[in-house]
Amino acid sequence: MGRLLLSVLALALLSGGPAQAADAPPGASSCTGCHAPLKVTDSVIPRIAGRKAADIVTFMREYRSGAWPSSVMGRIAKGFDDQQTEAIAAWFAAQPE
Amino acid sequence: MATRRTFLKLASLKLAGAAGLAVPSLASAQGAGRVVVVGGGFGGATAARTLKQLDAKLTVTLVEPNPVYTACPFSNSVLANLREISQQQFRYDAVKAAGVAVAETSATAVDTQARTVTLADGTQLPYDRLVLSPGIDFDWGAIPGYDEAAAQKMPHAWKAGAQTVLLRQQLQDMRDGGLVVMSSPANPFRCPPGPYERAGLIAYWMSIWKPKSKLLLLDSKDTFSKQRLFQDGWAQLYPGTIEWVPLSKGGKVTSVDPATLTLVTEFGSHKADVANVIPPQKAGAIAAKAGVADRTGWCPVEPVAFESTLQRGIHVLGDAAIMGAMPKSAFAANAQAKVCAAAIVELLAGRTPQPPLLINTCYSLLAADYGISIASVYRPDKGLLADIPGAGGVSPLTAVGGLRGQEALYAASWFRTITAETFG
Structure with a gap:
């Protein structure tokens, strides 16, 4: 959690303000192609905006290792290292649910 | 003279949307912050909306002749009578509501020196940054x-x-x-x-x-x-x-x-x-007219802001661009548009955009309840977008636990999400 908090703080410091779309860490903007930023009716793909950062990190780590079954997420999670994953998770956690 | 003429012509243009009446204000005509986007598909409509979302002060004009966009993804399901063509169609109401001025006409020329786009009626739109997302033309x-x-x-x-x-x-x-x-x-x-x-x-x-x-x-x-x-x-x-x-x-x-x-x-x-x-296909016609298409008919771009390597100040998105390992898909165009919009905001503010990471995911159906997928993650490498080694790939050849049916469901959900994100 400490590292995550630091990531959030680092983002806030870099932008000089609260998290905005412009501050999105590399990779985050692609996620919303499937994970709707707004409520979309009738989607089986879960929304991640406003979810706890630690939970998003856990999902990504387990998908990446293959411990949890997935369709595309295992293949996508392998493209992000721990630091990148934590930055993305912190950013989505800071978005309105 | 040109500025005054342009201003008068713009005043008579049929520009819709909240910002339409204010295009261009005297302040924005003198300073940075005018972005023209040509092409209202998954790349262009996303870029226009995202630009306004990131910086409400930007003057963003989307040039698109068709009032209704007909999406290609899932159009094969229309052939198979699984969908109606009307389910593929989207309007620009949400784009306009976001403050984007929509010029319902074609772009016919680009003056890269004066930084203006000429529209079909002769109007000239000045830009600080131009985004071309013209899709494909056929090589008749x-x-x-x-x-x-x-x-x-x-x-x-x-x-x-x-x-x-x-x-x-x-x-x-x-x-x-x-x-x-x-x-x-x-x-x-x-x-x-x-x-x-x-x-x-x-x-x-x-x-x-x-x-x-x-x-x-x-x-x-x-x-x-x-x-x-x-x-x-x-x-x-x-x-x-x-x-x-x-x-x-x-x-x-x-x-x-x-x-x-x-x-x-x-x-x-x-x-x-x-x-x-x-x-066979090539970049949409405006790309060649703007001088951003090369001999292949497609548009080389750098991999951070997708700015043309042939013309400064012009960004090319989606199917028209040469994106290295990234394929010509709606998902890719939408992802590139969001990266490009954020990069343009940085560039207009005099900052350097950070290198992006991008994802592409493409689902295909073989039957109503049988889906397969390919996904990859990309980063800039040697001037192109390259696959990140070890990531990406296709659905397993042996499906367990109803995976094909599950991926057909994910495909349908993806379409609803990406069209909502692009068109509202």
């Missing part, structure tokens, strides 16, 4: 005999809309026991798995309505996207229905005769009951 004449008139007899249906409806009607009018002949172009082209999804979904529809019919797929390539998954699925779902002829076995179509629905290859000729010719 690349296949002798295949021109715009021939496309009325042998539809391409590779820009969704009237062509999709025409091809569906031809399939429905075909006798049972008929032969559908498709031709697929060499790389690169829009939607690499698209021809193979189409073959499978036509076979799906034929298995219900025209069970004695066959499909011949003539290909200008020896390999294609998700090949094992498609071929295994076809053999399992529609045994003996689809015959794929690769380049090395004479699959390349060298000419067509629309009067007799004949497709000629180096090895022979095939007379079709229904012919679907997917011709």
Whole structure:
């Protein structure tokens, strides 16, 4: 959690303000192609905006290792290292649910 | 003089949206912050909306002649009668509501020195940054005999809309026991798995309505996207229905005769009951007019802000651009648009955009309840977007736990999400 908090703080410091779309860490903007930023009716793909950062990190780590079954997420999670994953998770956690 | 003339012309332009009346304010005409986006598809509409979201002070104009956009993803399901064409259609109301001025006309020229875009009525729109997302044009004449008139007899249906409806009607009018002949172009082209999804979904529809019919797929390539998954699925779902002829076995179509629905290859000729010719393609026409297309017909860009390597101040998105390993897909165009919009905000503020990471995910259907996927993650490498090693790949060849059905559901959800994100 400490590292995550630091990531959030680092983002806030870099932008000089609260998290905005412009501050999105590399990779985050692609996620919303499937994970709707707004409520979309009738989607089986879960929304991640406003979810706890630690939970998003856990999902990504387990998908990446293959411990949890997935369709595309295992293949996508392998493209992000721990630091990148934590930055993305912190950013989505800071978005309105 | 030019500024005053431009201003007066703009005042008379039919510009919609909240910002329309304010284009361009005197302040923005003098300072940075005017972005013109040409092309209202998954790249352009996303870029325009995202720019306004990131910086409400920007003056953003979207130039798009069609009031209704007809989406290509899932248009193969229209051919198979799983969807109506109206479910593919989207308007620009949410884009306008976001404060984007929508100019419902075509861009005819770009002056890269004066930094203006000329519209069909002669109006000149000044820009600080120009985003071109024109999609594809067909390389008419690349296949002798295949021109715009021939496309009325042998539809391409590779820009969704009237062509999709025409091809569906031809399939429905075909006798049972008929032969559908498709031709697929060499790389690169829009939607690499698209021809193979189409073959499978036509076979799906034929298995219900025209069970004695066959499909011949003539290909200008020896390999294609998700090949094992498609071929295994076809053999399992529609045994003996689809015959794929690769380049090395004479699959390349060298000419067509629309009067007799004949497709000629180096090895022979095939007379079709229904012919679907997917011709070679190039970037939409405005790209060449702006000087951002190279000899290949496509547009080289750098991999951070997707700025043209041929013309400063012009960014190219989506199918028209050469994006390295990233394919020409709606998902890719949408992802690139968001990265490009954020980069433009940085550039206009005098800052350097950080290197991006991008994802592409493409689902294909082989039947209503049978989906497969490909996904990759990309980063800039040696001036191009490259695959991140170890990531990405296609669905497993052996599906367990109902994965094919699950991926068909994910595909439908993805379409609802990406169209909501792009068009509201």
